[in-house]
Amino acid sequence: MFNLPCKKVSIFFLLVLLLTSSFLSSVRSKELIMFHAGSLSIPFKALQESFKSYYMERFGEEVSFRSEISGSIEAIRKVTDLGKRGDIIAVADYALIPQLLFPKHASFYILFATNEIVLAYSEKSKYRDSINSQNWYDVLSKEGVSFGFGDPNQDPCGYRSLMVIKLSEFYYGKPVFNSLIASNTNITSLNCEIHVPKIIKVNSRKIVIRPKEVDLAGLVKSGALDYLFIYKSVAKQHGLGYVELPSEINLGNISFDNIYERTIVFLEYIGSKIKGIPVVYGIAMLRDAPNRDLALDFISYMLSEGRRAFIDNYHDFLEKPIAFGEVPKEIERLVEVR
Structure with missing residues (x-):
């Protein structure tokens, strides 16, 4: 007789459980x-x-x-x-x-x-206080300075980074691509066309490549990597500082699409050519x-x-x-x- 209230409580909670389960199962x-x-x-x-x-x-x-x-x-x-x-x-x-x-x-x-391409850095990056839109390629060329970008064979930010560097040659009138890329990788350029082999080899003391550019943001934050070519939105999302590049080379201004299209990247990995266009x-x-x-x-x-x-x-x-x-x-x- 004294167990009756306990039985009633148990039955009550069982009913509640069954009703709850029935409601949840009805939500598709x-x-x-x-x-x-x-x-x-x-x-x-x-x-x-x-x-x-x-x-x-x-x-x-x-x-x-x-x-x-x-x-x-x-x-x-x-x-x-x-x-x-x-x-x-x-x-x-x-x-x-x-x-x-x-x-x-x-x-x-x-x-x-x-979007547009920027050159991102952190408070631990070398020469961060002196780098700007007119000298960034000189800073990246310095001994002991490292930079990175996404894998061009997998990631548009990667092949766009190469386009930005190639367009820099026309804009600044200096051999930027040869100094930064050709001298440190097996990625080559003839006139306006960039050739990216299936297997990319790099001077790892100078350049770091990852499957996608966001994989490199942590390395920049930690100081393991000095600079990173990345989309402006991603740099801001990760709290990185960045150098805004001229509109003529940053692939972010539709008014300069006739300039951007001067560059072409051939990706051996997929056997296709990618033309330079705004992001x-x-x-x-x-x-x-x-x-x-x-x-x-x-x-x-x-x-x-x-x-x-x-x-x-x-x-x-x-x-x-x-x-x-x-x-x-x-x-x-x-x-x-x-």
């Missing part, structure tokens, strides 16, 4: 698979979190993300060479989408944000997207209220994103179709 969950550039990591993380809240509030469904972060070329090769399935791919060089994914793997793409990010839904409707909802959200995630993380989001190809009706109103 969806997963979005994404491949994206390393320089998009921070804004995409913020975007994904805000999209989760938006989707739950509007549709009562949970969304999870399976994101694979890499250099943009490596992200594309996961689809084209490795046959990985995914919903969305976002790259730091929009031109890679029509060049390497069309028409088999994607039918449309959207240009959505811009513009691109996003596409993959043709075999297992979650097509969710992917389009995500892209629509990114192009509208979700753009805040990029603006808050120092990306210049296009006022009217530009779309090419077979643009789905669901997002036509959010873009300028060309």
Whole structure:
């Protein structure tokens, strides 16, 4: 008789548990698979979190993300060479989408944000107090000074760093590429074309290369590396100081696209030539997207209220994103179709 209240309490909590489990199981969950550039990591993380809240509030469904972060070329090769399935791919060089994914793997793409190349440093970098936009190449040439960039074979920031250095020769009238790159690697240049071999060899006391440029930010912070060619947004996200390079060479000003296109990089790794163009990010839904409707909802959200995630993380989001190809009706109103 004295055990009766305890039994009632136990039954009550059992009922609560069953009702809670029933409610949780009624909330459906969806997963979005994404491949994206390393320089998009921070804004995409913020975007994904805000999209989760938006989707739950509007549709009562949970969304999870399976994101694979890499250099943009490596992200594309996961689809084209490795046959990985995914919903969305976002790259730091929009031109890679029509060049390497069309028409088999994607039918449309959207240009959505811009950036520029800067030379980043930390408080531990040598000559940080004297380096500027007119002497940076001399500083990098000094004995004991090291610098780095992303792997050109995997990462657009890597081959763009080479373009910046090549454009510097025309701008300053000095053999900057030979002094910094040709003398310290097996990357070569003839006239305006840069040749990047499959296997890059470097003078490791002078140059450090990693699969993507964000991998080098920690080395600069620690003082293990003095300088880093990197996107301006990423330098600011990681609290690094930076030298702003002239617009004629930083690949960040569309007004100078006729100058940028003077440089061409041949990547032996993929057997393709990449022309110098302004830094513009691109996003596409993959043709075999297992979650097509969710992917389009995500892209629509990114192009509208979700753009805040990029603006808050120092990306210049296009006022009217530009779309090419077979643009789905669901997002036509959010873009300028060309």
